[in-house]
Amino acid sequence: MFSLFALLFSMILFAAPAPALKLVGAGVLAAVAVGIWLLVTHIRVPRTRIVRVSVAGPEVVFAGVRAIIRPLRAFAPVGGILLASGVWSVFTSSPDTVTMRTLLGILLIGLIMMIAGTWFWFRAPAAHRLILRPEGLDLRIPRNNATLRWDDVTGASLERNRVFLRTASVRPSSWAVTDLASDPVLLAELVTFYANRPEARAEIGAGTLARLRSGEF
Numbered sequence: 001m002f003s004l005f006a007l008l009f010s011m012i013l014f015a016a017p018a019p020a021l022k023l024v025g026a027g028v029l030a031a032v033a034v035g036i037w038l039l040v041t042h043i044r045v046p047r048t049r050i051v052r053v054s055v056a057g058p059e060v061v062f063a064g065v066r067a068i069i070r071p072l073r074a075f076a077p078v079g080g081i082l083l084a085s086g087v088w089s090v091f092t093s094s095p096d097t098v099t100m101r102t103l104l105g106i107l108l109i110g111l112i113m114m115i116a117g118t119w120f121w122f123r124a125p126a127a128h129r130l131i132l133r134p135e136g137l138d139l140r141i142p143r144n145n146a147t148l149r150w151d152d153v154t155g156a157s158l159e160r161n162r163v164f165l166r167t168a169s170v171r172p173s174s175w176a177v178t179d180l181a182s183d184p185v186l187l188a189e190l191v192t193f194y195a196n197r198p199e200a201r202a203e204i205g206a207g208t209l210a211r212l213r214s215g216e217f
Contacts, residue, residue, distance in 0.1 A: 018093045023085035024106060030078045031113065038071040042178040051212055052181040058205040064128030065181045069120060076117025082110030128179045130187060132194065134204045139165065139173050146173035150201060155192040163188050189217045 016022065045065050054061045086107040089098065131138040136149040146165065154166045163184045164174045177184040190212070194201050203211070211217075 016093075016098070018089065020085055020088035020092050021098060023081065024089055024098075027078060027082040027085050027106075027110070030081060031075075031109075034071055034074045034078055037074070038068060041065065041067050041071055045178070045181055047177070047181065047183045049186065050183055051186055053209065053212065055205055055209050058134050060132040060204055060208045062130040062132075062180050062182045062187060064179060072120040073117055075113040076121060079110045079113030079115070079117055082106055083114055084110075086110055128175075130175070130180060132190075132204050132208065134201045137191065139175060141173070141175045141179055144173045144175060146170075148173075150195060150198065153191065153195040155195050156188040157192075158184050158188050165191065186212075186217050193217070 016025075042065055045067065052063065054063070086103055090100070090103050090107075093103070127140060127142055129138075129140045131140070136147065137153065139146040139148075148165070148167065148170065152167050152170050154168050156163055156165050158177070161177050162174045163177065165172055167173075175184075180187065190208070194204065
């Protein structure tokens with residue numbers, strides 16, 4: 001629905017006589033295209049019975065999708081186009097064609113996209129990850145960050161398109177099935193396994209990798 005609205009809005013801008021507004025329309029289309037690229041990249045990653053994991057000592061890390069780095073970086077030039085065309089339109093376009101409030105919104109969106117995209121050029125995204133340690137786990141998902149001891153975790157389960165961490169005394173947290181690059185069912189079973197078996201937590205690290213390879217889950 002948002003993409004259709006953006007497409008209609010860009011068509012209106014392309015119909016305007018001002019070159020600046022045509023450039024704004026091109027920037028809007030480019031922003032939608034990058035958003036679709038990002039979404040498709042997430043969806044196309046095969047996850048069923050696949051676990052992408054790295055082990056560093058007594059720490060097991062399940063990270064996000066590395067292929068999203070390129071579309072995230074593409075937000076920088078697209079944001080620059082929106083910002084430049086928005087500034088150009090403020091000084092050259094008639095308020096009868098596009099309101100000043102709309103142009104200020106385009107400027108704000110362009111600035112946010114350019115800053116975010118530039119950030120990803122210098123630092124690869126690491127916000128999406130699940131980290132298991134012998135003493136507990138860390139979930140690093142925007143708006144769902146959690147640092148939990150195993151005593152606070154009672155298990156994990158897949159419900160619709162999210163994996164929910166069931167907790168005993170703290171606020172529950174969750175992640176979407178596309179947030180991490182591994183099979184959400186296997187991750188939920190692994191978390192539940194360590195939550196219910198305190199004696200097995202000392203193996204977290206290389207032992208976790210061996211258990212995953214054994215096909216137990």
